[in-house]
Amino acid sequence: MDDAEPGTIERELYIEAAPEIVFDVVSKPEHLKEWWPDDAKYEPTPGSTGEIVFGDPTTDGAAVAFTVVESVAPQTFSFRWTHPSGEVAAEGNSLLVTFELTPRDGGTLLRMTETGFRQMGWEIAVLEQQYQEHIQGWNHFLPRLAPYVATLETRR
Secondary structure, eight states, rough: TTSSTTTEEEEEESSOOHHHHHHHHHHHHHHHHHOOEEEEEEESTOOEEEEEEEEEEETTTTEEEEEEEEEEETTTEEEEOOOOOTTTTBBTBEEEEEEEEETTTTEEEEEEEETGGGGGGOOHHHHHHHHHHHHHHHHGGGGGHHHHHHHHHOOO
């Protein structure tokens, strides 16, 4: 989908590692914080709630609510985030991120989608700003995933 239209962000990435390894890296907090947020606190099981932290929340960083939706190893991991603290994550108050993993050529094809921007009820200017910020974020962080997985592969 064209990233210029605020709706869905989609990315595909080939990683030279088995789906089981990639699944751990996109689902477990101890791995997630090595390539995406600065910290992550949640259990990687459906219904688990917690937070991911970017920077120092006491200064210019942010702690963001995080709820695991689906965890089917080694194929799918999804979560909702950005919902108001204290509220249950649901369509309309949060964004849904899904990682789908497919074995391919001895490695893994990772497909990431982020949806729910239009359902948030934001004014168009806020919608466009949030959408662009998430595109920039994924463009920055997703390329860090494969090199991190490679460090795990070399430790085996």
